């Protein structure tokens with residue numbers, strides 16, 4: 050396999066900038082998820098790497114080779130699409146062999162490659178079946194096998210699981226992750242589903258509005274989002290974001306709401322002081338917020354809006370200063386809507402963002 054490098058890649062359609070100045074490197078054998086909301090430029094980026102559309106600016110390299118002007122067929126990459134597009138009248142073996150026959154490879158080499166791909170994907174027992182005799186998951190493995198027999202330098206996948214029902218999608222996520230581990234394949238995987246990205250990828254490239262927001266491991270993106278967009282896009286339920294007033298009295302720094310103040314730890318005080326204005330956005334994930342039924346030192350008053358039991362955990366939406374904060378509780382703890390609660394934010398795990406730039410304060 051090979052590494053894939055994007056340098057200042059741009060794609061414009063007349064006045065529309067679909068991809069604006071995107072740079073990142075996918076190392077050889079790495080699984081990278083391109084993730085972001087609909088229309089943020091994921092498919093366009095993938096199509097530029099595949100060579101399906103001409104690039105407007107920047108460079109794309111596969112291995113060390115500049116591929117900007119290379120035809121898709123000469124880039125040695127495999128695209129796996131949403132619909133598997135298997136030939137319905139051919140057996141699995143013939144589906145796998147077909148791309149190799151098109152390339153006029155010798156018969157024994159075709160047989161060897163088909164057998165090897167079938168072994169790796171654990172579909173040897175399915176080789177004589179037709180696609181309609183396979184489950185959705187098995188069809189997907191055949192589609193992967195058909196890409197695999199071509200010895201591609203990288204796999205490009207555009208939302209390959211989005212047509213599947215929820216249960217199969219979870220199962221195929223595991224399969225794809227295993228496929229990547231076994232093959233040490235270079236994979237660039239497009240999805241709008243942050244959970245798919247977090248669970249499968251070595252790194253995630255979070256995009257918004259055609260630009261790359263953050264490129265890092267899922268853990269770092271989750272723990273250290275660079276801005277409010279990434280903070281609210283990654284993680285479910287989303288991180289709560291509350292704009293608050295910064296109050297400075299001597300060395301003490303606090304965040305203030307309507308009738309209350311939360312003193313900040315020294316580390317958070319330093320961050321808050323670096324904000325460009327007196328409004329600072331507090332960010333907190335549900336798992337870092339304690340819920341109390343009475344006032345506590347440093348806790349923030351709020352009123353319960355809704356209670357959403359999910360079985361394992363109960364999510365509680367709380368109105369705090371005109372914003373909604375989501376906290377989570379064990380399922381056996383009783384809370385009712387329209388009651389007063391006090392939220393204890395874990396200062397070592399809270400995030401602060403600049404209200405003007407929306408960037409994380411560090």
Ligand SMILES: Nc1ncnc2c1ncn2[C@@H]1O[C@H](COP(=O)(O)OP(=O)(O)O)[C@@H](O)[C@H]1O
Nearest residue numbers: 062065066067086087088089090091092093094
């Ligand atoms: N052929 C095209 N002509 C004009 N605009 C396009 C074309 N293809 C994509 N776009 C625009 O580029 C942006 C990114 O599209 P796309 O890469 O398909 O997003 P995503 O895959 O993240 O949903 C969108 O605003 C889309 O409308």
Ligand SMILES: [Mg+2]
Nearest residue numbers: 088091092093
């Ligand atoms: Mg798309």
